[in-house]
Amino acid sequence: MKDYKTKKRSEEDKQKMIKRLKTIEGQVRGITNMIEMDRYCGDILIQMSAIEKSLKSVGNEILREHLSTCVVEEVQKGKVTIMDEVMDLIKTLD
Numbered sequence: 001m002k003d004y005k006t007k008k009r010s011e012e013d014k015q016k017m018i019k020r021l022k023t024i025e026g027q028v029r030g031i032t033n034m035i036e037m038d039r040y041c042g043d044i045l046i047q048m049s050a051i052e053k054s055l056k057s058v059g060n061e062i063l064r065e066h067l068s069t070c071v072v073e074e075v076q077k078g079k080v081t082i083m084d085e086v087m088d089l090i091k092t093l094d
Contacts, residue, residue, distance in 0.1 A: 007070060020058050027051045059093055 009017075028051060034044050067086070074082035 007066075009065075013065075017058065017062070020054070024051055024054050024058070027054070056093075063089065063093065 027047060031044055031047050031051070034047065066089070071082050071086055074080075
């Protein structure tokens with residue numbers, strides 16, 4: 001028995017997110033290789049910045065989806081306590 005919330009996504013949306021996350025995963029492996037090869041610190045930091053921006057972008061997309069579906073549905077049901085969850089999520093993403 002699962003004790004977590006779920007969100008039904010289209011197969012297309014799932015595949016888009018998975019593709020983006022796998023790209024990020026590859027970038028992280030690339031940084032590992034750069035460190036193993038004693039690459040210049042500045043080059044590593046540039047790659048790390050790119051990964052951070054990519055993760056932020058994926059996170060923002062998931063947040064947008066959450067707001068436009070899950071949160072709207074909860075508010076329509078009269079469950080306005082969802083707004084506390086939203087505020088906590090936004091604080092976490094900063």
